[in-house]
Amino acid sequence: MKSLISINDFNKEEMMQVLDLAQKYEADPNCPIFMDKVIACIFFEPSTRTRLSFETAASRLGARVVGFASLSATSIAKGESLKDTIKMVSNYADMIVMRHPLDGAARYASEIAGCPVINAGDGANQHPTQTLLDMYSIRKTQGTLENLSITMVGDLKYGRTVHSLLQAMSHFNPRFHFVSCPELEIPWEYKHFLDSRNIPYTQHNVLEGQIRDTDILYMTRIQQERFQDPMEFEKVRNLMSLDASMLTETRPNLRILHPLPRVNEIATDVDERPEAYYFDQARNGVYTRMGIITYLMNQ
Amino acid sequence: METKKKLKVSAIRNGTVIDRIPAGELFHVIEILGLAKGGLQMTFGTNLESKVLGTKSIIKITDKFFEEDDVNRIALVAPDAVLNIIKEYKVVEKRRVVIPSEICGLVRCLNPRCITNHEPVRTRFITSMTPEGLVLRCHYCEKETEQKNLQIISNN
Numbered sequence: 001m002k003s004l005i006s007i008n009d010f011n012k013e014e015m016m017q018v019l020d021l022a023q024k025y026e027a028d029p030n031c032p033i034f035m036d037k038v039i040a041c042i043f044f045e046p047s048t049r050t051r052l053s054f055e056t057a058a059s060r061l062g063a064r065v066v067g068f069a070s071l072s073a074t075s076i077a078k079g080e081s082l083k084d085t086i087k088m089v090s091n092y093a094d095m096i097v098m099r100h101p102l103d104g105a106a107r108y109a110s111e112i113a114g115c116p117v118i119n120a121g122d123g124a125n126q127h128p129t130q131t132l133l134d135m136y137s138i139r140k141t142q143g144t145l146e147n148l149s150i151t152m153v154g155d156l157k158y159g160r161t162v163h164s165l166l167q168a169m170s171h172f173n174p175r176f177h178f179v180s181c182p183e184l185e186i187p188w189e190y191k192h193f194l195d196s197r198n199i200p201y202t203q204h205n206v207l208e209g210q211i212r213d214t215d216i217l218y219m220t221r222i223q224q225e226r227f228q229d230p231m232e233f234e235k236v237r238n239l240m241s242l243d244a245s246m247l248t249e250t251r252p253n254l255r256i257l258h259p260l261p262r263v264n265e266i267a268t269d270v271d272e273r274p275e276a277y278y279f280d281q282a283r284n285g286v287y288t289r290m291g292i293i294t295y296l297m298n299q
Numbered sequence: 300m301e302t303k304k305k306l307k308v309s310a311i312r313n314g315t316v317i318d319r320i321p322a323g324e325l326f327h328v329i330e331i332l333g334l335a336k337g338g339l340q341m342t343f344g345t346n347l348e349s350k351v352l353g354t355k356s357i358i359k360i361t362d363k364f365f366e367e368d369d370v371n372r373i374a375l376v377a378p379d380a381v382l383n384i385i386k387e388y389k390v391v392e393k394r395r396v397v398i399p400s401e402i403c404g405l406v407r408c409l410n411p412r413c414i415t416n417h418e419p420v421r422t423r424f425i426t427s428m429t430p431e432g433l434v435l436r437c438h439y440c441e442k443e444t445e446q447k448n449l450q451i452i453s454n455n
Contacts, residue, residue, distance in 0.1 A: 081418060
């Protein structure tokens with residue numbers, strides 16, 4: 001029995017197997033191979049995209065979906081512990097998909113549950129299915145995961161998708177460019193991680209001028225609550241924002257990714273450009289999650 | 300003429316002497332090893348002179364011998380500690396403590412949003428040495444805690 005809690009739970013080969021399954025499901029999305037299975041989607045905090053994407057993936061695989069989308073209608077509101085909730089749910093379901101506001105909650109749940117657990121986001125820690133769908137999008141648009149130049153922009157300090165993608169792509173000989181304000185710089189442990197693997201990276205404070213040699217431009221949202229001074233937030237946001245006028249002299253294979261939701265770090269005039277891939281990226285989430293469910297169910 | 304160094308803490312016949320404990324960490328070591336419980340006969344000295352540490356503490360425990368895994372738990376607070384195994388007033392073995400690769404139930408995770416600080420979960424860390432010193436990576440929230448920020452969980 002295997003769970004997916006952190007992107008490090010999968011080695012390179014396992015990641016590739018999931019991406020191959022996702023590719024198969026994109027070609028033929030209706031494959032009811034798990035009609036005898038029940039998947040519990042338990043979301044201890046609100047989520048639209050991830051929850052619907054998982055529920056769609058489970059439904060397309062023929063599984064029945066049970067669960068909850070908020071705490072108010074559950075026994076947790078009566079003071080039930082996470083341990084008791086997970087024990088109970090794992091008695092009912094063949095797999096648990098869970099999101100929780102606390103870091104490490106998914107790992108803890110996987111140690112209690114008698115069935116595989118998929119982490120759909122645990123606080124600020126990990127969101128591995130987002131990483132796999134990012135990788136699927138990268139492979140689909142570039143034809144490969146190897147030797148790519150990846151520019152990551154925005155909240156590189158707290159952005160869990162940035163950290164997980166960086167770890168996952170380290171298997172594929174990448175080059176990274178990090179664009180952020182000093183307050184939201186990539187943490188030292190990730191720089192240490194890259195140094196230890198001899199993966200080259202550069203750091204910048206302004207997005208303008210950093211796009212030319214990029215294959216993948218990975219934009220992220222900067223949250224206003226990270227800044228005490230609203231003026232400072234406005235200044236930083238302007239330096240990290242992308243608009244269509246900046247997309248000149250770029251590589252023909254350049255694609256722009258964003259884990260969504262976007263606020264205004266990507267101007268809407270970019271949406272119509274051929275480089276914009278963020279909405280297709282979100283659609284890839286269903287196929288990738290079908291691939292993950294299939295891989296873990298078959299372990 | 301035979302001169303014998305006068306011991307500041309009296310000798311034991313059989314048992315374990317834990318030497319080279321930093322002076323300020325004596326009570327942490329007692330707590331980590333659970334020595335305050337169990338009715339052990341024990342003497343200790345603190346703020347003793349030490350060539351290695353400046354000042355040190357020492358604990359002598361009669362008729363007590365430790366498993367290696369148990370005693371290595373004190374490496375977090377007393378990395379230079381030496382265990383002398385005593386049989387019939389003689390040191391029959393000297394052991395250095397080593398930092399274990401995994402530390403369970405001993406240290407609190409520094410991340411206030413970690414599940415271990417909200418549910419009754421036994422903490423678990425993977426240790427590694429970096430140029431900045433010892434770092435503990437939480438098995439649950441995956442955040443790293445540096446040695447200088449370690450908080451020992453009290454057993455009392």
